[in-house]
Amino acid sequence: MVKVFIEKENKKINVKAKDIDEIIKKFKINKEEVIIVKNNKLTPRNEKLKDSDEIKFLSVISGG
Amino acid sequence: MQYQRIRNIIDIEKLRKKTISIVGLGSLGSFTAFLLAKNGINLNLIDFDKVSIENLNSQIYSRKDIGKYKTKALDEYLKKINKEIKINITTKKLNSSNLKILDSDLIIDCTDNLETRFLIDSYCYNKKIWIHTAALKTIGLVYVVKNSLSDLYQSRISLDSCDEHGILNTTSFMTASIAATQAIKILLNEEHEKDLIRFNIWKNTFDKIKIKPEKRKKIQVIKLCRNNYSVNLNKKLDLNMLSKKYKTLLKNNNILVINDKNRIVINGNGYIIFEDTNEEEVKKWLKFL
Secondary structure, eight states: OEEEEEGGGTEEEEEOOSBHHHHHHHTTOOGGGEEEEETTEEOOTTOBOOTTOEEEEEEOOOOO | OTTGGGTTTSOHHHHTTOEEEEEOOSHHHHHHHHHHHHTTOEEEEEOOOBOOGGGTTTSSOOGGGTTSBHHHHHHHHHHHHOTTSOEEEEOSOOOTTOGGGGOSSEEEEOOSOHHHHHHHHHHHTTTOOEEEEEEEBTEEEEEEESSOGGGTSOSOOOOOTTSOOOBOHHHHHHHHHHHHHHHHHHHTTOOOOOSEEEEETTTTEEEEEBOOOOOOSSOOEEEOSTTOEEEEOOSOOOHHHHHHHSEEEEEOSSEEEEESSSEEEEETTSEEEEOSOOHHHHHHHHHHO
């Protein structure tokens, strides 16, 4: 299982997924509004996943 | 005497010879300027906006400043807290034809939009590091940009960054503190933070995110707001040749700003910003380059 955090919805879940794209589709995440972090590293959305990976979908913020 | 108690922490004499440009004097910019001024650093303050009543809660200004330009109000305030520093103000919006106003020892981006941020990025690319900051509600981030901002914002960004978002003032102050600390370390040639720092002050979470400069096989066109596009070709461009061919608005050894149908900001290392255009036009240009 992969640990997933979707910041916008404050959702923490464990899911089965082979890559990040699968999670994006499953949870209908707008990929243009997030940066994707895998195990504390910024990562592209086509990245493969393995059990125990931690994925965070963090909102792009722009205010100042 | 003023700096006696911090002399054993930082080289204050070295800092007093330095100048930092702060772009955007809202919540993040006004607090960052305050902290840097207290540490004796000269400032180059850039903002086009005036103080309004909604700014009072999350920015450093007070009621008597309402209606004044932020540059002027902040200049007056900072002179009261440290009369020894030099302050230069520019009451204009940073745009592609006035990029030279950024010239200083370090640039800190405290703007509220990605359009201006990518403009700073194109100006600094392969020339000097700069600091990107942003905040929203209770989330803040600071990233010392060594390569390019497009390493962070890899995909198309649909966010309407010009919207007005609320920021809890404690978020801005913490973001400003982290940014000012990194700035001091950079000016003193100390090792600065390489990772993106991102926190939520409400939830007490603090992330350090590793960002690897990506060497992409495919050239990526990033759409910014207001029909601007950013492209990195990762190759040297002949700015002299281009400046002879097109109407030149600005040129130095690293940057060329030309006016074709629209404005184009070209960094000699292949980083280009196309302003107010569309993807078709960008692609036509890329064939030519």
